[in-house]
Amino acid sequence: xxxxxxxxxxxxxxxxxxxxxxxxxxxxxxxxxxxxxxxxxxxxxxxxxxxxxxxxxxxxxxxxxxxxxxxxxxxxxxxxxxxxxxxxxxxxxxxxxxxxxxxxxxxxxxx
Amino acid sequence: xxxxxxxxxxxxxxxxxxxxxxxxxxxxxxxxxxxxxxxxxxxxxxxxxxxxxxxxxxxxxxxxxxxxxxxxxxxxxxxxxxxxxxxxxxxxxxxxxxxxxxxxxxxxxxxxxxx
Numbered sequence: 001x002x003x004x005x006x007x008x009x010x011x012x013x014x015x016x017x018x019x020x021x022x023x024x025x026x027x028x029x030x031x032x033x034x035x036x037x038x039x040x041x042x043x044x045x046x047x048x049x050x051x052x053x054x055x056x057x058x059x060x061x062x063x064x065x066x067x068x069x070x071x072x073x074x075x076x077x078x079x080x081x082x083x084x085x086x087x088x089x090x091x092x093x094x095x096x097x098x099x100x101x102x103x104x105x106x107x108x109x110x111x
Numbered sequence: 112x113x114x115x116x117x118x119x120x121x122x123x124x125x126x127x128x129x130x131x132x133x134x135x136x137x138x139x140x141x142x143x144x145x146x147x148x149x150x151x152x153x154x155x156x157x158x159x160x161x162x163x164x165x166x167x168x169x170x171x172x173x174x175x176x177x178x179x180x181x182x183x184x185x186x187x188x189x190x191x192x193x194x195x196x197x198x199x200x201x202x203x204x205x206x207x208x209x210x211x212x213x214x215x216x217x218x219x220x221x222x223x224x225x226x
Binding site for chain 1: 115117119145153154155174200202204206213214215216217218219220222
């Protein structure tokens, strides 16, 4: 069964304090690992898609990396506006079209 | 990124009434659309998947007669909550994926409150 586990559940950082969020997954035939950002009362905003181990993608202060078992979302020198819930999801190679979501990491960056 | 528009953003209704939520892909053709429900501080729960022109596929435990989904065109899907009750109060989010890309884009969500 495809599964996604995110850790930590919540993370509090000081502005400028870099850290990483983890997404561990088990899936049959990975067809993409996705990172989204969700602000309170809003829908998820697409950040990155990764497809194969070793792949990395960057956007401003965020960098996503992928191995065969997990993905990391690295946040460098975060700012208060980076505060949000970060969701990880995988799409497997089965017949389903579904994204399997983790429960998210709630990030709070304090000034 | 692609834009998915969802309306209304918030709706308050009386128990027993029906509510329709619209989801539109503004700059791409959405061959597949998804409807999710999200409880406070929880992750997204997939309710159903629909392909344009086909009947929706509902997840286990989701009442198809209560949550009517229509995907009549490549840019529009609707979710109708029929005979809404207070327990249907929730945050509903739609998502769309085009044929060319593997990425799902999400709407801004609809907060439904049933009195």
